[in-house]
Structures are given as structure tokens and as C-alpha cells.
Amino acid sequence: MMKKFLFFALSVIATFNSYGQTDSKHTGRILDDKKGAPIAGITIKVPDLKLELVSDQNGGFIIPPKYKGQHLVEFSGVGYQTRSLKIDLSSHDVLSIPLSPSNLTLDEVIVTSAAISSSSKKNSTSIAVVGKQQLLEPATNAIEGLARLVPGVAAITTGSSIAKPVIRGLSSNRVVTISNGVKQQGNQWGDEHGIEIDQYGADRVEVLRGAASLMYGSDALGGVINFLEPLVPQSGEVKGEVLSNYSTNGGLSASSAMLTGNQNGFVWRGRGTYKNAYSFKTPTGYFPNSGFNETNFSAMFGLNKSWGYSHVNASFFRNNIGFYEPAFDSQGNYIDAAGNRFTDRDFKNRSLEFPKQDIRHTKLSWNNQLILDQGSLKFDLGYQNNQRREHDNPVPNLFLDLHTLTLDAKYTVNEFQGWHPAFGVSAEHAKNSNKGAEFLLPDYQSFGVGAFGYLKKTWDNTTVNAGVRYDYRVNDGDGYVKDGETFEKYKNHFSNVSFATGLTHQVSPYINLKANLGNAFRSPNPAELSSNGVHEGTFRYEIGNTALKPEKSYQADISIDYDRGIFNGSISLYSNLIKDYIYISSRPGDETADGMAIYRYGQVDAQLHGFEGDFNITLFRYLTFNNIFSYTYAKNKTLDRPLPFIPAGQFKNSLKYSPEIKGLSASYLKVGIDNFFAQRRVDREFETSVSGYTLLNASLGTTFKIRGLNIQTYIAGNNLLDKKYYDALSRLRPGRLDHHDLSLGVYNPGRNVTFGLITSF
Structure with missing residues (x-):
């Protein structure tokens, strides 16, 4: 299948290459609007053409x-x-x-995750945009990096190696991840493994907060995280990057190298990344066998x-992660x-x-x-193969062996008199096979197809948009x-019509107002429909429900x-009502013969409200004060109790000093305080409440040139003060012994200092 895919793509690219080019030039000049002086080193990006330039x-x-x-x-430029x-x-002016x-990070950037780039x-x-330099922060x-930077985004974590994205309180199959234009498919219903994406591979990330079924179909109830590949350099250029960093907590060492070029329109890029860490350390000690190693090409x-452009992308991601089910001696x-105690040598064994x-x-x-x-x-067009192995022995x-084929196509009509229409279709086919001795769910296959229409109208200070989409899905499980x-055995058919409308109005030169109203849906995933077994890492026996209906979300913000x-x-500000929210729960006394609690999938109605935001102030010429905040209130309306795994309210502050130093550039010193409030609104079926805490962070850096x-x-x-705390979304925090959950009680990682070096040319 892979060979046929590559042969087909190469054949069409060769056909495209027959089109001719001209050698004339189109020139522009970038000036400082205060001094009138030319500005060197400004990055010029044309996303629709996958082109990146730099001013001379x-x-x-x-x-x-x-x-x-x-x-x-x-x-854009520093x-x-x-x-x-x-x-x-087309103009020659x-x-x-x-x-x-x-010195502020402002928002007037091009976003491509919406129906029409704008x-x-x-x-x-x-939509929040996180640039490459921010992605390189420790x-x-x-996903952990995005959770630190973007208001409204959090992460469900299992130690230091696994993070699942949460947007406005929704996670797993309710958040879509895109990489290289293709929706990531990797049995993402499980909390105990992360997103299979190279942390250093993207040029920037666009985080869409809110319903996005119009563009992305099922699963985009909470939002979309779109990892965008680097744009290609201008013709005749070759660029490269080598980065390396080391973190004291867990001994995490990471290295990555990239080389890219453009020769008369033939473009190429290659990257390799390797990470390795031993067990992470909390303020009270190491947690055994919690290391990991990751390899990406x-x-x-x-x-x-x-x-235009035609690119073929290929990637391979492998992550090995250690697990430990706690056992204790009498002390x-x-x-x-x-039955032997772990030694320091054991903890630092890679x-x-x-x-x-x-x-x-x-x-x-x-x-x-x-x-x-x-x-x-x-x-x-995309093809993916996700293989998930869990070992107690070699x-x-x-x-689980999952193969997925996807197609997404969109035609955008040129704007005329402020009107800008777009139309799109998508299709997806997935097939999963069990190749291990244990089964959690049966072999299955699924098929989905969808189509949408979208229209945007722009006046001088106002833009209005509206769209509608139809989806049809089939889930087919073996019995x-x-x-x-x-x-x-089951075979379910689901269909849905989604709509969305939005308004942007520039009230004044300084104030911009945005509003959205729409609905979204999510079809049940195979685990929810057909699980029947022990879900390792969650410490529970799960039973699916083939009668589940799709979730339907009605949102406004x-x-x-x-x-x-x-x-x-x-x-x-946002509000999200979800009808038939798929929910897993257990009743007292419902357990297996060996005493493990049985959890069954059902449906309830859920309501989520919240807010998020940021504000930034330039105190003096080189001093900025940056702040982000968010809060989500989530309720299980049917059972009149909170929803599980909802992030605590947070307020993060940082003070950044960016001096001009001769011979250096992009120098900075930053001190940050992250405040996380107590989370008392927890689902007692799964969780215990956590107290609030405050973390102290600091960083400094600079850039210099040596021989080009x-x-x-x-x-x-x-966490410079080595604070003991439990994050509300940590799966290692204390569970409920009275409900047969394993009480882990493992604190989040303690103090960590990272040393990094990035060389580019």
C-alpha cells in the first residue's frame, strides 16, 4: 500500500513539473514606520504557496x-x-x-485552520498561534508545551512522557489533532498514551478553541490542534538546524537535526529526533520505571x-514508555x-x-x-499505521494494529465584492486488528464521508461567515x-448535519469583537462501543455499549x-451544551471475580461554561508583563455532579526583560509565576479533589553569530522551589481506594532545569 501511494504521488508531481516558470522578479522593501530605516531579517511567509523569505x-x-x-x-520579526x-x-509595483x-506578541497573523485562510x-x-521559538521552550x-502557553488548553498527563490535549474541558476523541494536513489517527481514545508527533518538527501550531465540525467532521467538539510543517526556503537556499537540550529532572536528553532546501522549485526536507530519559523525580523521590525514549524520522x-505546490511527507514515530504499578514494603x-527496594542506580537506569x-x-x-x-x-491524501503494544514480557x-486512509479536498473561489465561498469533501476508512494475546476490543473497521459549504462576506469593518456540513459514518465491529x-458484533450507522455562523466587527481601531454560534457532533469510538476487558493503565474493567448514540454539541462564544x-x-466567554455525552461509570458492588471494579459506558447530558484570555503590557521599552488565565465549569446535568478530568482554574504571569546587547540578539531574562487554583469540583467516581498551588519558573537566553x-x-x-503538588489532570494523583481504584498518590515532577543550544544556518 505504501509503495503504491508513493508511486502515485511521484507520477502526479512529475506531471505538475512540466509547467514553465519565468525569471523576472517581484520586489518589496520593509521599513521601520517610526524611523523610516530598512529592517533586515524580517520573515515573509506566504502560507498558500508554502513559501518563506527573509528580508536582506x-x-x-x-x-x-x-x-x-x-x-x-x-x-514578522523580533x-x-x-x-x-x-x-x-500579478502587480509589478x-x-x-x-x-x-x-516587544509584545500580537495576534495579527495568518491562520489556515479555518475554512478560508485569513x-x-x-x-x-x-485561534491561538504558537510560533517555532515558543515551541522550543522546555x-x-x-502538548505539554502548548498547555503552558495557550489559555484554555491543558493536558491530561501520566508522568513526564504522556500528555493528552484538553481544550475548554474536552479531551481524547473530542479534540482533533492535525499534522501535515492529515487528521491524526492512533486509537486516541486511550488516556495512557500521547500524541505521536515530533515536538520539534512543526514550524508553528494553530490551536482552534471551540466546535470545528464544519471543517473537520466528527470529534472536533472541543477544538483542533494543527501542527504546520515548515515553509520551504526561497530558491537556491539550503537551511539547517541542530538543537540539543538536557534536563536535570529525569536526565532527559533531546537532540534533533533538520536540513531543507529549494532548487528551482524542487523542495526537500529531512529531520531526525531522539529523546531519552530515566525515571522522573518528585519532591519526595523518584517514581520507578517512569522513563521513556522516543525516536522520530x-x-x-x-x-x-x-x-502551487505538491509535497509528499513521510514520518515514523516510536515511543517506548515504562510503567509501574506501585508496590510497597513495610516502610x-x-x-x-x-520484593527488593529500588536503588538510585535503578532509578537512573535508561x-x-x-x-x-x-x-x-x-x-x-x-x-x-x-x-x-x-x-x-x-x-x-493520507495513510497512517498505528501500532500499540503493551508488554509484561517480550x-x-x-x-492493536490500526490502518487509516484519509482524503480531504477543498475548493476556494476567489473573493469577489467581499464575497468568499468555499466547498469541501472528506472521506476516511480505518481498519484495526488485534495481534496480541489479550483483547480489549474486537477487530473493527469504520468509514466516514462528509461535505461542507462555507461563505464569508467582508465589509470595511465587519466580516460575517456561515457554513453547513453533512456527515455519514459506519462503525462495524466483529463478534x-x-x-x-x-x-x-455490531454495525452502526450515524449521520449528522452541522452548522456554524460567526461575526467579526472592528468596533474601533483598537477594539475587535468576535462571536460564534454552531453545533458539532462526535460518533462513538470503538472502545466505547465494544470494550470488554481490562484497560491497562486505567486499572479498571471496561464494558462498551453498542447502543450508544452520537454526541451532539451546541456552542456559543x-x-x-x-x-x-x-x-x-x-x-x-463560552458555553457548550452536549446532548448524549458518552460517560463511563461504576456502581458499588459491580466488580469482577478478582475484585476489579467494572466500568460501563452510558450517556448523560453535559454543560460546560468558561472563560479564557490574556493581557500583556509593555512597562518600559524592554520590559513586558504577560499574563494568561482560564477557567472551566463542567456539570453532568443528568446525574447532577461535576464531569471528570476538568482542569483547575489558572492564572499565569511572567515578567520578561529583553535588552539590546551589542553583538547579541534576542536576549531575554524571564521570571514567571504559575497559579493553579484548587479543584474541588471532581467526579467522585474517579477523582479526589486537589489543593491549589503556585510554581516559580525562570529562564534566560540569547543568540549570537559565529562564522555565519x-x-x-x-x-x-x-518549579524552582521544588513544590509538592498534584495537578488536577494527572492520572498519577491519589485515586479512591474505597472504589477499587489504585491509589497512586504520585506528586507531579519537582524542580527541573533545562540547558539548551540551537544552531541554525
Whole structure:
């Protein structure tokens, strides 16, 4: 299948390459709007063309005139306000682009996760954009990094190696993750494994908060996390990057290298990443066998021509993670299977012991955008193979082998008199096989198809959009008896109509108002429909329900953005009613013969309300005060109690000093205080309440040049006071012994200092 996929993609790319090019030039110049001086080193991005340029010493840049039509172009650089403009590349006029000095991270960037790419100020959806430099900030995985940076985003964690995204209180199959234009599919219903994406592979990440079924179909109730690949350099250039960092907690060492180039429109890129860590340490000691190692390889090749682009991406991700089911001696010390205490040598052993998990994910995608006379056609084909192995010995007990094929196509009509329509279709087929001795769910296959229409209308200060989508899905599970466990055969058909409408209005030059109203849906996943067995890592016996109906979500949100000189900020309010929310629970006395609690899937109605936001102030020329905050209130309306795994309210503050030092650039010193409030609203079926806590963080860094190499160094410390705390979303925090849950009671990681070096050319 993989060979056929590559052969087909290469054949079409070769056909595309027959189109000719011209050698003339299109020139622009970037100026400081205060001083009038040219600005060097400004990054110019044209997302629709997958093109990235950098202004020269005279502030000049060249967009080859082979590119035609109107396109959104983004201009960004350290110390300047990001600006996006729609530019007619058919014109031969010399462009003059003024940029305003600013130390703040502002929001006027191009976002591509919506139905039509646009400036964030013209997009009604709440989208946060996290750039590459922010992604390099210390974190053990990409989701943990986003949870630190984006209001409204959190992570369900299992130690330091596993993180599942949470957006506005919703997680797992209620959040869609996109990588290289393809929806990530990897049995993501499980809390005990993370997202199979290279932390260092993306150029930036767009986080869409709120319902997104219009574009992405089932599962996008909470939002979308879109990892965007780096744009290609201009023709004749080769760029590279080597990064390495070391963290004191767990001895995490990470290294990654990337090389990319563009030769007359033939573009390519390769990256390799390796991470390795031993057991993490809490303020009270190490947690045994909690280390991990991760290996990633990715490659891209393709064409960037006057007709658009065509790229083939291939990646392989492997993560080995150690697990430990706590056992204690009479003094309360952790002991191994033989009854021996763990030693310091055991804790720092980078070789994982059993039990452990082995996750492998292979992905191929073919990404295309064709620039046509009356619009543009974007289509993405994807193939994924996710293999999930769980071991108590060298032979995997549980082995799920999932193959997924996806197609997404979207045609966008050129804007005329403020009207901008788009139409799209998508299809997906998945097949999962059991290859281990243990079964949690039967073999299954699923099929889904959807289509949408979308229309945007823009006036001078107001943009209105609306869209509708139809989806049809089939889930088909095999029925058989395995080791005395019966798996009921099922075949379910689901269909849904989703709608969305939004408004953006610029009230004044400084105030922007956004509002959205719509619905979304999620079809039941195979685990919810057909589980019948012990779900390792969750310490419970799960039984599915083949009669489950799709979840239906009805959402509304409103946000206000303010941006004036030394101050900018935003606040969003949202409400989400979910009918037939799929919910797992257990009744006292419902247990297996060996005393393990049985949890059964059912449905309730749920309500989530909340707010999130940020505000940033420039106190002096080089000093900025940054803050993000969020809170979610979630209720199980049917049973009149809180929903489980809802993040605690949080308020994070940081003070950043960015001086100008001769011979250095992008220098900074940052001190941060993260405040997490107590979470008393917990579902007593699963959770105990947690107290509030405050963490102290600090970092410093700078960039310098040696013989044409840009070298960035940094030191970052998290939880510097070695605070003992339980995060509300940690799966290792205390459970309920009276309900047969294993009471782990493992604190979150303690003090951690990371030393990093990044070299680019």
C-alpha cells in the first residue's frame, strides 16, 4: 500500500513539473514606520504557496513573479508587530511595507485552520498561534508545551512522557489533532498514551478553541490542534538546524537535526529526533520505571511552482514508555516484582523494565494546492499505521494494529465584492486488528464521508461567515468469544448535519469583537462501543455499549480583543451544551471475580461554561508583563455532579526583560509565576479533589553569530522551589481506594532545569 501511494504521488508531481516558470522578479522593501530605516531579517511567509523569505540588509525581499493572483502574506520579526496583508502578486509595483516596533506578541497573523485562510483579526473563530521559538521552550512533549502557553488548553498527563490535549474541558476523541494536513489517527481514545508527533518538527501550531465540525467532521467538539510543517526556503537556499537540550529532572536528553532546501522549485526536507530519559523525580523521590525514549524520522520532497505546490511527507514515530504499578514494603518504599527496594542506580537506569508500552506510528501524506484562474483547489491524501503494544514480557500482551486512509479536498473561489465561498469533501476508512494475546476490543473497521459549504462576506469593518456540513459514518465491529470474554458484533450507522455562523466587527481601531454560534457532533469510538476487558493503565474493567448514540454539541462564544500601543489583550466567554455525552461509570458492588471494579459506558447530558484570555503590557521599552488565565465549569446535568478530568482554574504571569546587547540578539531574562487554583469540583467516581498551588519558573537566553551560524542558548527552570503538588489532570494523583481504584498518590515532577543550544544556518 505504501509503495503504491508513493508511486502515485511521484507520477502526479512529475506531471505538475512540466509547467514553465519565468525569471523576472517581484520586489518589496520593509521599513521601520517610526524611523523610516530598512529592517533586515524580517520573515515573509506566504502560507498558500508554502513559501518563506527573509528580508536582506536593505530590507528588501523578492517574490518570484511566476506566482500570480492575490495571496495573504505575513511579515514578522523580533521586536516588531506581526502584520498580514493581502497582496496582488500579478502587480509589478514595488511594495513598501511599514512595521511598528513592539516587544509584545500580537495576534495579527495568518491562520489556515479555518475554512478560508485569513488574518486572525478577520477570523471569527478563537485561534491561538504558537510560533517555532515558543515551541522550543522546555517541555517533554508538544502538548505539554502548548498547555503552558495557550489559555484554555491543558493536558491530561501520566508522568513526564504522556500528555493528552484538553481544550475548554474536552479531551481524547473530542479534540482533533492535525499534522501535515492529515487528521491524526492512533486509537486516541486511550488516556495512557500521547500524541505521536515530533515536538520539534512543526514550524508553528494553530490551536482552534471551540466546535470545528464544519471543517473537520466528527470529534472536533472541543477544538483542533494543527501542527504546520515548515515553509520551504526561497530558491537556491539550503537551511539547517541542530538543537540539543538536557534536563536535570529525569536526565532527559533531546537532540534533533533538520536540513531543507529549494532548487528551482524542487523542495526537500529531512529531520531526525531522539529523546531519552530515566525515571522522573518528585519532591519526595523518584517514581520507578517512569522513563521513556522516543525516536522520530521525517522527510518531505516535492515541487513549488507557479501553479502551487505538491509535497509528499513521510514520518515514523516510536515511543517506548515504562510503567509501574506501585508496590510497597513495610516502610512504604517502592519495591520491584521480587520484593527488593529500588536503588538510585535503578532509578537512573535508561533501560526500561516491564511492564512497558511500545507505540509506533507511520504516516504518509500527499499535500497539494493548485492555483486556478477562478480560485484554488487544496487536497490532501493520507495513510497512517498505528501500532500499540503493551508488554509484561517480550511478547506483547495487547497489540492493536490500526490502518487509516484519509482524503480531504477543498475548493476556494476567489473573493469577489467581499464575497468568499468555499466547498469541501472528506472521506476516511480505518481498519484495526488485534495481534496480541489479550483483547480489549474486537477487530473493527469504520468509514466516514462528509461535505461542507462555507461563505464569508467582508465589509470595511465587519466580516460575517456561515457554513453547513453533512456527515455519514459506519462503525462495524466483529463478534466472537475470546478467553471467555464475549464481544458482541455490531454495525452502526450515524449521520449528522452541522452548522456554524460567526461575526467579526472592528468596533474601533483598537477594539475587535468576535462571536460564534454552531453545533458539532462526535460518533462513538470503538472502545466505547465494544470494550470488554481490562484497560491497562486505567486499572479498571471496561464494558462498551453498542447502543450508544452520537454526541451532539451546541456552542456559543464571544470574545473581545484590545490592542493599543503598550497594552493588548483578549477575553473569551463560552458555553457548550452536549446532548448524549458518552460517560463511563461504576456502581458499588459491580466488580469482577478478582475484585476489579467494572466500568460501563452510558450517556448523560453535559454543560460546560468558561472563560479564557490574556493581557500583556509593555512597562518600559524592554520590559513586558504577560499574563494568561482560564477557567472551566463542567456539570453532568443528568446525574447532577461535576464531569471528570476538568482542569483547575489558572492564572499565569511572567515578567520578561529583553535588552539590546551589542553583538547579541534576542536576549531575554524571564521570571514567571504559575497559579493553579484548587479543584474541588471532581467526579467522585474517579477523582479526589486537589489543593491549589503556585510554581516559580525562570529562564534566560540569547543568540549570537559565529562564522555565519546563528547560535541560540538558553537555561530554563521549572518549579524552582521544588513544590509538592498534584495537578488536577494527572492520572498519577491519589485515586479512591474505597472504589477499587489504585491509589497512586504520585506528586507531579519537582524542580527541573533545562540547558539548551540551537544552531541554525
